[in-house]
Amino acid sequence: xxxxxxxxxxxxxxxxxxxxxxxxxxxxxxxxxxxxxxxxxxxxxxxxxxxxxxxxxxxxxxxxxxxxxxxxxxxxxxxxxxxxxxxxxxxxxxxxxxxxxxxxxxxxxxxxxxxxxxxxxxxxxxxxxxxxxxxxxxxxxxxxxxxxxxxxxxxxxxxxxxxxxxxxxxxxxxxxxxxxxxxxxxxxxxxxxxxxxxxxxxxxxxxxxxxxxxxxxxxxxxxxxxxxxx
Amino acid sequence: xxxxxxxxxxxxxxxxxxxxxxxxxxxxxxxxxxxxxxxxxxxxxxxxxxxxxxxxxxxxxxxxxxxxxxxxxxxxxxxxxxxxxxxxxxxxxxxxxxxxxxxxxxxxxxxxxxxxxxxxxxxxxxxxxxxxxxxxxxxxxxxxxxxxxxxxxxxxxxxxxxxxxxxxxx
Numbered sequence: 001x002x003x004x005x006x007x008x009x010x011x012x013x014x015x016x017x018x019x020x021x022x023x024x025x026x027x028x029x030x031x032x033x034x035x036x037x038x039x040x041x042x043x044x045x046x047x048x049x050x051x052x053x054x055x056x057x058x059x060x061x062x063x064x065x066x067x068x069x070x071x072x073x074x075x076x077x078x079x080x081x082x083x084x085x086x087x088x089x090x091x092x093x094x095x096x097x098x099x100x101x102x103x104x105x106x107x108x109x110x111x112x113x114x115x116x117x118x119x120x121x122x123x124x125x126x127x128x129x130x131x132x133x134x135x136x137x138x139x140x141x142x143x144x145x146x147x148x149x150x151x152x153x154x155x156x157x158x159x160x161x162x163x164x165x166x167x168x169x170x171x172x173x174x175x176x177x178x179x180x181x182x183x184x185x186x187x188x189x190x191x192x193x194x195x196x197x198x199x200x201x202x203x204x205x206x207x208x209x210x211x212x213x214x215x216x217x218x219x220x221x222x223x224x225x226x227x228x229x230x
Numbered sequence: 231x232x233x234x235x236x237x238x239x240x241x242x243x244x245x246x247x248x249x250x251x252x253x254x255x256x257x258x259x260x261x262x263x264x265x266x267x268x269x270x271x272x273x274x275x276x277x278x279x280x281x282x283x284x285x286x287x288x289x290x291x292x293x294x295x296x297x298x299x300x301x302x303x304x305x306x307x308x309x310x311x312x313x314x315x316x317x318x319x320x321x322x323x324x325x326x327x328x329x330x331x332x333x334x335x336x337x338x339x340x341x342x343x344x345x346x347x348x349x350x351x352x353x354x355x356x357x358x359x360x361x362x363x364x365x366x367x368x369x370x371x372x373x374x375x376x377x378x379x380x381x382x383x384x385x386x387x388x389x390x391x392x393x394x395x396x397x398x399x400x
Binding site for chain 2: 008010013014015016018019020021023024025035039045046047049053
C-alpha cells in the first residue's frame with residue numbers, strides 16, 4: 001500500500017481522532033479513579049467567581065448600552081437641532097475645501113415663499129430674475145459702476161446636496177443674519193465673488209448673496225431679506 | 231414572568247453545573263496535574279476550567295454523554311496548558327505511555343491515531359473537538375479561545391504533519 005498516495009479524508013481523520021481520543025480518555029479516566037480532595041469551599045468559590053464575572057459582564061453590557069444611547073441621542077440632536085447642525089457645519093468649514101450642504105427632505109416644495117430685498121444699494125437695479133420651481137435668482141446691476149450682486153434662495157425637498165466651491169475662498173466667518181447663523185466667505189480672487197449663505201431650517205430654504213461689493217454692503221443686503229406677505 | 235423564567239433558567243444551569251462538577255472534577259484534576267505536575271496549580275486550572283465550562287453551558291447536552299466528557303477534558307487540558315504557557319515554561323507533555331509502536335499491518339486509522347497523540351496539544355485538541363466530537367470549526371475556535379482562522383490553519387498543518395509522518399514510515 002503506498003501511503004503517500006492516500007488522501008487524509010475527513011472520514012479517515014474522524015476514525016483516527018476517535019482512536020486517539022479513546023486512548024487519551026482511557027488514560028485520564030483510569031488515573032482519575034482515586035478522588036482528589038479539593039480544598040474546603042472550592043465549589044462555592046467557583047460559583048462566587050462565576051457570579052462576579054456575570055455581574056462584570058452585565059455592567060459592561062450596561063456601559064456599552066449607555067454609550068450607544070449617547071451616540072444615538074447625539075445623532076438625533078445633530079439631525080434635529082438647527083443650532084447644533086450649524087455648529088457641525090462650522091466645523092466642516094474648517095476641515096474641507098468644498099462645502100456640501102444637505103437639506104432634509106421634509107419641506108413643502110409646492111409653495112416656495114417669496115422674498116424681497118428691503119435694502120438695495122444705491123444705483124442698483126434688478127435686471128434679471130430666474131424663477132424656477134424650487135429656486136429664485138435675482139440679479140442686480142449698477143450700470144454706472146458695473147458692480148453687481150446676485151440674491152438667490154432655493155428650497156430642497158429631495159435631499160440633494162448643494163456644493164459650495166471654496167477653492168478661492170481666503171477666509172470665512174460665522175455671523176448672525178436676523179434669526180439665522182450665516183457664513184461669510186471672503187474671496188481673494190478678483191474674478192470671484194464674496195458670498196454669504198444661511199439657512200432657514202424650518203422651511204428647508206438656502207439663501208445666498210454673491211457679490212464683489214464690500215462686506216458691509218453685502219451684509220446690509222442680506223439683513224434686508226424679508227418675506228413678502230401674501 | 232420574564233424574571234421568573236430567567237431565575238428558573240439560572241436554577242437549571244446551577245443544577246447542571248453541580249452535576250458536571252461532581253461527575254468530572256476528579257478527571258479534570260488528573261488532566262490538569264498531568265500538564266502542571268503540581269497540586270495547587272492543577273486545582274487552579276480546574277477552577278478556571280470550570281469557569282470556562284460555565285460560559286459554555288449551552289453547548290453541553292447530557293452530562294453523562296461521551297461528548298460532554300470529552301468537552302470537559304479538552305477545556306481542562308487547554309486551561310492547564312495556558313497556565314503553563316503564562317509562566318513561560320516549556321510545554322512537554324509526554325504521551326509515550328500511551329503511544330504504542332503500531333505495526334505496519336495495523337489499520338491506517340490506528341497508525342494516524344498514534345500520530346495524533348504525539349501532536350502538539352493544541353493540534354490534538356482541535357482534532358478531537360472537530361473530528362471526534364463533531365464541533366464545527368467556529369465552535370472549536372470558541373471553545374479553545376482561539377480564532378477561527380487559526381483553527382483552519384491548525385487543521386491544515388496537522389494534516390500536512392500526519393501525511394509527512396506517514397510517508398516517512400513507509
